[in-house]
Amino acid sequence: MVRLHWESAGSLRSQTSVSARIRAAGTMSASRKAEDMLQELAARLQPNIKSLIVSIFGDAVLPHGGTIWLGSLIQLVDPFGINDRVVRTSVFRLSKEGWLTSHHLGRRSFYSLTNSARLRFEAAHRHIYAEARKPWDGAWTVVLTGGVDGETRETLRRDLAWQGFGQWSAGVMAHPDPDEASLRQALTDDGAMDAAIVMRGAAAEWMRPEALRSVISRAWRIDELAADYQSFLDNFRPLWRIADQGELSPRASFLTRTLLIHEYRRAILRDPMLPEELLSANWPGAAARLLCRNLYRRVQIGAERHLIEAIQTAEGPAPAADPAYHERFGGLEPMERSFADA
Numbered sequence: 001m002v003r004l005h006w007e008s009a010g011s012l013r014s015q016t017s018v019s020a021r022i023r024a025a026g027t028m029s030a031s032r033k034a035e036d037m038l039q040e041l042a043a044r045l046q047p048n049i050k051s052l053i054v055s056i057f058g059d060a061v062l063p064h065g066g067t068i069w070l071g072s073l074i075q076l077v078d079p080f081g082i083n084d085r086v087v088r089t090s091v092f093r094l095s096k097e098g099w100l101t102s103h104h105l106g107r108r109s110f111y112s113l114t115n116s117a118r119l120r121f122e123a124a125h126r127h128i129y130a131e132a133r134k135p136w137d138g139a140w141t142v143v144l145t146g147g148v149d150g151e152t153r154e155t156l157r158r159d160l161a162w163q164g165f166g167q168w169s170a171g172v173m174a175h176p177d178p179d180e181a182s183l184r185q186a187l188t189d190d191g192a193m194d195a196a197i198v199m200r201g202a203a204a205e206w207m208r209p210e211a212l213r214s215v216i217s218r219a220w221r222i223d224e225l226a227a228d229y230q231s232f233l234d235n236f237r238p239l240w241r242i243a244d245q246g247e248l249s250p251r252a253s254f255l256t257r258t259l260l261i262h263e264y265r266r267a268i269l270r271d272p273m274l275p276e277e278l279l280s281a282n283w284p285g286a287a288a289r290l291l292c293r294n295l296y297r298r299v300q301i302g303a304e305r306h307l308i309e310a311i312q313t314a315e316g317p318a319p320a321a322d323p324a325y326h327e328r329f330g331g332l333e334p335m336e337r338s339f340a341d342a
Helices: 019-046 049-064 072-082 084-096 116-126 151-164 180-189 209-220 221-242 249-269 285-310 326-329 335-342
Strands: 067-069 098-103 108-113 138-143 165-170 170-177 197-202
Touching: 019 221, 019 249, 049 067, 049 072, 049 084, 049 108, 049 116, 049 180, 049 249, 049 285, 067 072, 072 108, 072 197, 072 249, 084 098, 108 116, 116 180, 116 209, 116 221, 116 249, 151 165, 151 170, 151 180, 165 209, 221 249, 249 285, 285 326
Parallel strands: none
Antiparallel strands: 067 108, 098 108, 138 170, 138 197, 165 170
16 A cells, blocks of 8 residues: 655745745645645555556656666655565566666666667657647548467557557457557567558448447447546546645655656556547546646646656766656746746
8 A cells, every 4th residue: 555654844945035935834835735635645546556656757757867776766756655675676577577677886776668668658658748639530540450369469459458449349459540650569569560450541421420439438448437537537636726726845746746647647548539529528538638737737847856856867866857848738837947937
């Protein structure tokens, strides 16, 4: 079970101006409320520890050079109540599973994503941090896997499902607008490029929409996905109200951002991002994306301050976030500008 624990917020530097003291008091108050809510939320959600570490690598480590000292990683997850032994075990297993690779400098171990994991993360990032979905052209990409050997077919099915493909029937998977590079990479990695058939086209104009909605409901378990999005909204709307009342501390900002993206990732990576015309009028995925974007933007600068101090690499402190980071959710404010405005 993951339980957050917190240090005293009394380490803020003394301020000389009245306005600075008011801002500091507001930060402490909002941070305390956020920390209490995060503690309750983490205990209730009980995030998988390996999956949480994967979320941290993708959201926080990758933009800062992609490599982190194991001690820094232990420090980052410590407020979640995860001890160093569990972190070491989880990292070892992620390495065995092909997600992480390591190198050693003296007695220190440094971890980064493998090449294949990095490609998966890049595809996932285009899904998670996109500003908005583009208009649909009405066409479907269909992958026929009947000619693929049994064990390879199952591996391919899992990989395509991870990309948002739905299984329409045995040996038939479909997606309205997949990432073509990721699809080709999966077919290549799974050894199915010479056996799988990929086609793209639109349904006949005279087809009844009820038939398509029925297939969509079965292939993607839309009701379950809607329930997951609604739970996300219920869990993080209160945090947005707190974050909007005052600036959170750097650590509270990082913890908020980490839990936010971790829980959003669990839903969004199963979402095929179906066109609006194929979804219900009150589809909760749209509201979930808006909430995630707004809360991420609200806490990201504080989170970056925490990361810059916490992450150590073989070359010393972590570099500043790369340009791609600042393109997330349609654009993020640079940390340097926030210091200038403070």
